[in-house]
Amino acid sequence: MKKKVLFCATVEYHFKAFHLPYFQWFQQQGWEVHTAANGQLKLPFVDQSHSIPIQRSPFHLHNRLAYVELKNLLETQHYDLIHCHTPMGSVISRLAAQHTRKRGTKVLYTAHGFHFWKGAPFLNWLLYYPIEKWLVKYTDGLITINQEDYERASRLSKERTAVHYIPGMGVDMNRFTPVDDKEKQHLRRKYGFSKQDFIVLCAGELNANKNQGMLIKASAQLYEQIPNLKVVFAGEGTSRQTYEQLVHRLHLKQHVHFAGFCRRIEDWMNLCDVCVSTSHREGLGMNILEAMCVEKPVIATDNRGHCELVKPGVNGFLVKPHDVNGLADYIHQLYHQKEHLRLMGQAGRSLASSFAHEQTVSEMARIYTAYMNQTEKVMQHA
Template sequence: MKKVLLIASVDFHFTSFHIPYIKYFQQRGVEVHIAAKSGERTKELEALGVIFHHIDFSRSPYSPKLFRAFFDLKELMSREKFDLIHVHTPVAAFLGRLAARSTKTEPVLYTAHGFHFYKGAPVLNWLIYYPMEKIAARWTHGLITINREDYERGKHFNLKRKNGLFYVHGVGLSLEEYFIPQNFDQERHKEKMGFRKNDKIVVCVGEFTRNKNQQQVIDAMHEAVKIDPDIHVLFVGTGEQEEKLKKYVKQLNLSKNIHFLGYRRDIPEILWAGDAFILTSRREGLPRAMMEAMAAGLPIIATDIRGNRDLISHGQEGYLVPIGDIEKTKEAILQILKDSKQVEVMKYKVKEKIKIYSIESILKEMDQIYKTFINI
């Protein structure tokens, strides 16, 4: 029986993105191993028949834990003799490729879910992560990128295999989960959530971090509600900056218009109640939350950055705004909530655009890549 090893920093990376790929290998008689830091999702992975190996990774490239993680990976590869290694997440991917090189385990694939160096990235990111990726590329047989900027960057890497650079449309999304049911009554659902018929709802899903930059949404709303007080933003998620942003909302007297819903499992229903989606991140690889909103038919407001640009074109599926530009963000919110023919066209275009990002489409793309490196 052939064996593959999937590597990432934490277990929930696999439950979030890779269950279809685990099943893909299992259906072809391949034994799937995962090396990651064990957590709340480990049992869920083991219930799928995965052989889980706890590796105490750190996401920080400075952590002394990484030495132990490297030797544990090296011992695992020497013992198990894998037929394919597929690595994810920057630090774990570097160590995985180094261990594979040390044990002469190959081939090795790496999916870059968004390089930490990009146009506009902090200088420190370029000083640390660019050399890491440049060096590790020489131990990599296949580099899989999920946005155009990373694909172009990857052309400058010296991969171990000729023609080893690939571009795929993300990790795949089960679109049907987010399609609005025909019998869904948006007005009634809004009322159940405590909103009025005429209220307009903008949804924002994401962890509260500096990178997700929710303050730009709040500042834009401070101006937008002066013109249209019926606009509401629903923030879905948790994170380190949550309390700080809640206090900021209170300071601006926006508590009636900005609502913090916390961690939720009913994301599709929240999206179906919405009229638009907004994401003002400073950095993205290919934002899954935006893809989910597109499948639900919501026009998009997003910052004009890598990843976001791959999903929408300005004026087509929504609007792209500069990072930190409050005035243009406000204008985009007001414009996208107008009941106009242009917005109706946007709702159609987002549903058409997202089709190529379905899990069915991505599995076909990945099937061709996997079969290039392993006979299954």
């Protein structure tokens, strides 16, 4: 009989964005792969998908129904291993798995960025820290993707739960690979830009945490000094209308472009000159990592995730989350020192190799194997 693994998250798109290589690895080991999340995406390397109405808000009434449905699923399917992700997906799945853990199922949780980071609002610590501390006892393995979270998880666990560090969820360096100047100009023409444009790309969901208003305000300081400046936001989100209104108020319509959701984000990264991330909080920062892979210099806000990736003066620069002037100064500096674009870009791809899929899948395979062996021992003595 095949062994079975269940991946849990709040929404199914999370799996498509981060976990397909891990699904493939389990199938190669002869395991049956299941997913449980809100949505009905058809995903490769998945044997069964279970639609569970998990909601992002911890106060949404549907989360009670999601808990019941997930608990029933765990009672009928008898999984050998459960790997949960995202805040609400991990809370509900760990609570639902209490009984099945007693039968030997191992439960892993990957924290893609704790909500209680150094400098986080007090309310975050008040709400999320006690919950995570309580849930440690329902977790066999806690996996972190940056050093700050790893150190905090180690203190949180107090040796009750094993804590692991992996270098992110992995980036596909074959998909995100640099192109030559001829292809770059072809992509610019394809998407409506010119060779003379100085393009700054900010990729990611448009929301308060991503803090894109900071880049819009910096653009207002730059467009007279850089007449050919084009700032592109690749993504959708709840803050789009707010940011569009800010662009209109600052008279930046000719300089700021909202591209919406971009399926071929690698094209946009290759046609730009610089990539920017202005997030208040990041577990790691996949948009920055992907930009490094295509040899683009990056300017990012100084937070725990970005600090793992950006080496100031080597592959980019770090600025404080509210330092609009500093962000504008670094963009201006790169505009006037074009040679830095190439050198920083090359350094970025070299640094990104440590976060490639091959590295993270290999590290996760080691962790999975250790827990699989523990499960086998439990079953043998049952």
